[in-house]
Amino acid sequence: MSLSKDLNERAFRALDAFQIEIPSWGFANTGTRFGKFVQAAAASTIEEKFSDAAQVHKLTGSTPTMALHVLWDLPAGVEDVEKVRSLEQNHGIRAGSINPNLFQDQEYKFGSLCNPSAEIRGRAVQHMIDSIRIAAGLGSRDISLWLPDGSNYPGTQSIRRRVGWLEEALQASHAELKEGQRLLVEYKPFEPAFYHTDIADWGMALHLAKVAGPQAKVLVDTGHHYSAQNIEQLVAWLIHTGMLGGFHFNDRRYADDDLTLGSIDPYQVFRIFHEIHVASGEGLELDVAFMIDQSHNLKGKVEAMVQTVMSAQELWLKSALVDREQLAVLQDKCELVRAEELFRGAFWQDVRPLLAEWREARGLPVDPMCALRESGYVEQITKERAGKQSTGGSYA
Ligand code: RM4
Ligand code: MN
Ligand code: MN
Numbered sequence: 581m582s583l584s585k586d587l588n589e590r591a592f593r594a595l596d597a598f599q600i601e602i603p604s605w606g607f608a609n610t611g612t613r614f615g616k617f618v619q620a621a622a623a624s625t626i627e628e629k630f631s632d633a634a635q636v637h638k639l640t641g642s643t644p645t646m647a648l649h650v651l652w653d654l655p656a657g658v659e660d661v662e663k664v665r666s667l668e669q670n671h672g673i674r675a676g677s678i679n680p681n682l683f684q685d686q687e688y689k690f691g692s693l694c695n696p697s698a699e700i701r702g703r704a705v706q707h708m709i710d711s712i713r714i715a716a717g718l719g720s721r722d723i724s725l726w727l728p729d730g731s732n733y734p735g736t737q738s739i740r741r742r743v744g745w746l747e748e749a750l751q752a753s754h755a756e757l758k759e760g761q762r763l764l765v766e767y768k769p770f771e772p773a774f775y776h777t778d779i780a781d782w783g784m785a786l787h788l789a790k791v792a793g794p795q796a797k798v799l800v801d802t803g804h805h806y807s808a809q810n811i812e813q814l815v816a817w818l819i820h821t822g823m824l825g826g827f828h829f830n831d832r833r834y835a836d837d838d839l840t841l842g843s844i845d846p847y848q849v850f851r852i853f854h855e856i857h858v859a860s861g862e863g864l865e866l867d868v869a870f871m872i873d874q875s876h877n878l879k880g881k882v883e884a885m886v887q888t889v890m891s892a893q894e895l896w897l898k899s900a901l902v903d904r905e906q907l908a909v910l911q912d913k914c915e916l917v918r919a920e921e922l923f924r925g926a927f928w929q930d931v932r933p934l935l936a937e938w939r940e941a942r943g944l945p946v947d948p949m950c951a952l953r954e955s956g957y958v959e960q961i962t963k964e965r966a967g968k969q970s971t972g973g974s975y976a
Contacts, residue, residue, distance in 0.1 A: 599870065601676040602647070765792070798825055839874070
């Protein structure tokens with residue numbers, strides 16, 4: 581087989597296998613804690629979010645599912661399931677992971693699943709159970725739990741008692757999971773709590789997932805680490821322990837900035853993807869959900885999402901093209917510079933022509949961004965949605 585034919589086949593196989601979930605809240609008006617800059621084209625209803633998601637999938641071919649946030653997207657809870665099912669049909673997009681929302685109600689001021697009040701903890705657990713039922717009604721596999729709980733001042737809460745409450749709450753939630761469903765436990769070092777966060781890092785998430793039960797795994801949000809953290813290393817550990825459930829991709833410079841994937845440090849995404857390729861190349865059974873968790877505060881929403889998916893495809897492809905056999909040989913011989921050059925070389929390879937070939941072969945627009953502009957979709961929604969200016973359906 582010629583070298584280029586072999587390369588094409590590897591590339592096509594990698595791209596065919598790559599899917600990434602997009603978040604409904606990425607299409608809505610979002611902001612910072614200082615306010616929102618409202619965009620006329622932003623989605624303010626779940627119908628509009630489905631419509632935008634369908635557009636992204638049509639252009640990229642890689643985003644068949646959309647993550648939903650319970651309070652923002654299904655305010656009536658399980659009763660909204662039917663409506664979402666018909667939207668799935670109409671738009672050809674399936675509901676993806678279901679995200680419980682334990683951070684908006686006033687009663688969660690001092691915590692939800694970790695609140696010192698047993699009554700409030702009970703209501704939070706009930707919300708978890710409702711979210712699991714919503715997921716079951718929609719045929720969604722994953723319930724992605726991000727818990728905002730924590731405290732702001734030393735001495736004001738018992739850190740250890742809260743761990744115990746959390747273990748109980750997660751066990752009670754896990755007990756409601758249907759077969760095949762998963763509970764993904766997300767962690768984050770700070771914000772909204774600024775002294776201690778109840779699930780602050782991957783070690784805590786790993787422990788809690790293990791205590792919760794066999795259907796619980798860890799969710800790695802790339803923006804939820806301190807700057808010096810080696811994310812691919814903890815990813816390798818989670819793979820090794822069979823506890824990696826999925827990712828929330830975004831990029832950051834300082835904190836949980838939710839910037840476009842790969843916009844600040846594309847090499848990091850490449851290194852994370854490489855760990856996945858190595859493990860699947862070794863025949864490990866991986867079941868990892870790739871999801872985007874971004875809010876586009878200043879960029880146009882649909883445009884930003886298409887750009888994100890394109891970046892993800894490029895980085896996924898670059899990392900798929902690492903000559904892993906040769907790399908393993910060099911690693912064993914401790915040929916440091918040659919190993920690093922091989923690795924780095926794959927990163928610097930321009931894979932865009934290969935991606936264009938794949939897109940053409942799959943009947944997708946060769947240049948999705950240009951196709952978006954030519955489609956007139958953004959102008960159309962700008963006109964249709966102008967005047968609505970809703971700021972619901974997302975945070976800040
Ligand atoms: C959190 C966390 C969650 C996301 C919310 C909107 O920081 O990343 O996954 O659902 O933001
Ligand atoms: Mn997240
Ligand atoms: Mn976040």
